Amino acid sequence: MNYLxxxxxxxxxxxxxxxxxFLDHLYLVGITMLISLIIALPLGILVARRxxxxxxxxxIADLLYTVPALALIAILITITGLSLATAIIPLVIYTxxxxxxxxxxxxxxxxxxxxxxxKAMGMNPRQVLLRVALPQALPTIIAGVRIAxxxxxxxxALAYLAGQSxxxxxxxxxxxTTDFDAVVAGGILIALLAVxxxxxxxxxxxxxxxxxxxxxxx
Amino acid sequence: MNALLDxxxxxxxxxxxxxxxxxxxxxxxxxxxxxxxxxxxxxxxRSPVLSFIAVNLSGLLRAIPVIAFLVAVVPFLGIGAxxxxxxxxxxxxxxxLLNTYTGIRGIDPATIDAAKGMGMTYWQILTRIQAxxxxxxxxxGVRTSAVQIVATATLAAITGAGGYGAYIFDGFNTxxxxxxxxxxxxxxxxxxxxxVAMGWLERAxxxxxxxxxxxxxxxxxxxGEVAKA
Numbered sequence: 013m014n015y016l017x018x019x020x021x022x023x024x025x026x027x028x029x030x031x032x033x034f035l036d037h038l039y040l041v042g043i044t045m046l047i048s049l050i051i052a053l054p055l056g057i058l059v060a061r062r063x064x065x066x067x068x069x070x071x072i073a074d075l076l077y078t079v080p081a082l083a084l085i086a087i088l089i090t091i092t093g094l095s096l097a098t099a100i101i102p103l104v105i106y107t108x109x110x111x112x113x114x115x116x117x118x119x120x121x122x123x124x125x126x127x128x129x130x131k132a133m134g135m136n137p138r139q140v141l142l143r144v145a146l147p148q149a150l151p152t153i154i155a156g157v158r159i160a161x162x163x164x165x166x167x168x169a170l171a172y173l174a175g176q177s178x179x180x181x182x183x184x185x186x187x188x189t190t191d192f193d194a195v196v197a198g199g200i201l202i203a204l205l206a207v208x209x210x211x212x213x214x215x216x217x218x219x220x221x222x223x224x225x226x227x228x229x230x
Numbered sequence: 231m232n233a234l235l236d237x238x239x240x241x242x243x244x245x246x247x248x249x250x251x252x253x254x255x256x257x258x259x260x261x262x263x264x265x266x267x268x269x270x271x272x273x274x275x276r277s278p279v280l281s282f283i284a285v286n287l288s289g290l291l292r293a294i295p296v297i298a299f300l301v302a303v304v305p306f307l308g309i310g311a312x313x314x315x316x317x318x319x320x321x322x323x324x325x326x327l328l329n330t331y332t333g334i335r336g337i338d339p340a341t342i343d344a345a346k347g348m349g350m351t352y353w354q355i356l357t358r359i360q361a362x363x364x365x366x367x368x369x370x371g372v373r374t375s376a377v378q379i380v381a382t383a384t385l386a387a388i389t390g391a392g393g394y395g396a397y398i399f400d401g402f403n404t405x406x407x408x409x410x411x412x413x414x415x416x417x418x419x420x421x422x423x424x425x426v427a428m429g430w431l432e433r434a435x436x437x438x439x440x441x442x443x444x445x446x447x448x449x450x451x452x453x454g455e456v457a458k459a
Binding site: 074075078079080081082083084086087089090166173187192195196199207 | 290296299302304305377380381382384385388395398401402407410411413414415417418421422425
């Protein structure tokens with residue numbers, strides 16, 4: 013715990029200080045989630061209501077998810093070297109299974125009758141999408157985003173191996189010198205970040221749900 | 231590719247020895263995780279308070295980065311295989327515990343009543359009704375755990391336990407791509423084999439009558455799969 017209490021570990025001018033590593037970690041997670049959503053949302057909408065395509069896409073995503081993070085980063089290092097891409101690619105791959113599955117489930121779960129009612133009330137397709145479909149699908153999609161974010165926060169520690177800084181630095185840099193205070197500090201900060209992100213997204217999910225019970229898959 | 235084969239064949243690298251070390255750590259961890267996970271789940275399933283604690287504690291474990299956990303146990307258990315095994319067992323328990331618990335709670339009481347009504351004895355109910363209904367769900371949990379343990383065991387090299395992770399980390403330190411690949415590829419292949427084989431086992435264990443439903447519930451049951459190395 014000592015490491016977390018030393019004031020000099022919070023010196024903003026030092027790029028390896030806790031606040032800077034924290035921001036670096038958030039940056040990695042932010043970029044990953046942005047790219048992940050850009051890929052997974054259209055893909056999820058595409059495979060919804062197409063069971064064969066869904067099974068194919070999910071099987072591929074599942075197999076990719078199975079490849080251990082350390083092994084994937086190690087293999088990528090031999091291809092893309094020590095770069096941001098090497099850190100981000102595995103993180104993006106690991107979010108896909110949860111995000112695609114939840115998006116497809118969310119779309120499948122919308123009662124077609126509600127869409128009909130929207131049309132019958134004179135809504136145009138845009139209004140049906142924004143006022144009927146999205147509010148229905150969003151809580152389940154956010155449930156997926158929540159799980160994906162927490163997972164990404166944890167795995168992003170391995171970005172250190174690809175030469176990208178983040179809270180993982182505290183862990184990996186200090187293992188060699190057996191400075192367990194710093195290693196444990198890294199672990200605590202990452203776990204804390206994961207728990208806070210989880211609770212924040214849970215709050216978003218609950219607000220979007222307007223008090224209804226949420227169906228969270230994955 | 232040739233460099234990789236040379237690396238594996240080189241007796242100096244002791245590829246067989248490292249493979250056996252790796253497989254042994256994984257196998258022991260999975261066995262212990264199954265035994266502890268199932269026993270704990272059965273033990274807590276009757277008490278709402280205990281099961282609430284167990285389920286939420288399992289969920290919380292997912293948030294802790296595996297590597298921090300691994301290093302945190304070193305001061306207590308020293309270096310080598312024991313701390314790695316303990317960390318892997320603890321990480322492997324939650325999916326098995328959650329799934330076994332879900333399986334036990336998920337059995338429709340009416341099904342048990344029907345079996346009693348048909349004159350089945352306690353033993354018959356246990357072996358012919360409960361076990362077949364729970365097994366595929368437990369197998370799904372074991373699958374998640376096993377894949378996770380195989381993936382995480384690479385990090386065990388950090389505590390000096392050896393195995394494929396030793397090649398990966400040595401490779402990182404000496405910029406030796408061949409060593410990195412010699413560690414990474416077997417691990418990736420092993421994880422994929424376990425995933426596919428356990429998926430097959432899971433389907434084989436599912437009673438034919440409920441196969442269609444099982445596909446649906448499997449999506450929910452795989453909740454425990456989130457924690458990753």
